[in-house]
Amino acid sequence: MKKSEMGSRISTVVLISGSGTNLQAIIDEINQHQLPIEIISVVSDNPNAYGLKRAEKANIKTQIINYDSFPDRIIFNKILVQKIKESNPELIVLAGYMRILSDEFCHQFKGKILNIHPSLLPKYQGLNTYDRVLKSTDEYHGSTVHFVIPELDSGPIVLQYRTKIKPHDNPNSLAKRVQQGEYLMYPMVIKMFAEGALRMVDNQAIFNGKPITKVRIIE
Numbered sequence: 001m002k003k004s005e006m007g008s009r010i011s012t013v014v015l016i017s018g019s020g021t022n023l024q025a026i027i028d029e030i031n032q033h034q035l036p037i038e039i040i041s042v043v044s045d046n047p048n049a050y051g052l053k054r055a056e057k058a059n060i061k062t063q064i065i066n067y068d069s070f071p072d073r074i075i076f077n078k079i080l081v082q083k084i085k086e087s088n089p090e091l092i093v094l095a096g097y098m099r100i101l102s103d104e105f106c107h108q109f110k111g112k113i114l115n116i117h118p119s120l121l122p123k124y125q126g127l128n129t130y131d132r133v134l135k136s137t138d139e140y141h142g143s144t145v146h147f148v149i150p151e152l153d154s155g156p157i158v159l160q161y162r163t164k165i166k167p168h169d170n171p172n173s174l175a176k177r178v179q180q181g182e183y184l185m186y187p188m189v190i191k192m193f194a195e196g197a198l199r200m201v202d203n204q205a206i207f208n209g210k211p212i213t214k215v216r217i218i219e
């Protein structure tokens, strides 16, 4: 029997740095369609992240681990691991979290971390994907949900959303369309994981017992 059918919801920590619209989409999906997770904490490295307000409004515990109040990245990352270990989540969702996770973090929570990246990976790893794609001759742009491994934006891909680039698109108009897709896609993948259908084994994404060899794209 699937976990969700047993009525259990997997404990989840969401990491954010900014506006938290993906977090909001996930909260809405929990409230409106019984996405079978319980967000036990929303953690932000940025005390001014608007996503913190969204969490408070939904009565979700928030934790600020202010990057600027630590002497260096190494210490910040150590505290981050420690705090998340204390929560002992079954799933960690990166939703616009703008820091690079340490190797220790990735190893400690291996197979439990999902990220959403605004490009059709492996294209455009890193930042400013909208500017970069608009300077290219690509026909499509989109977003990717993948498991996290220590190599940046390189973990096994689960699902992608794509949209055609229009002649008059600018970074904002394109981001708007891509993000609408993210709000559909991220809860879908989280549900797959929460129900036990999706796993990462030996750095491969496994869905319903089979490796995902050909990436599924929705549009």
Ligand code: GRF
Pocket: 016, 017, 018, 019, 020, 021, 022, 023, 051, 095, 096, 097, 116, 117, 118, 143, 179, 182
């Ligand atoms: C998303 O578009 C996602 O692709 C990227 O950062 C953005 C975060 O936006 N990782 P928000 O904080 O969820 O509004």
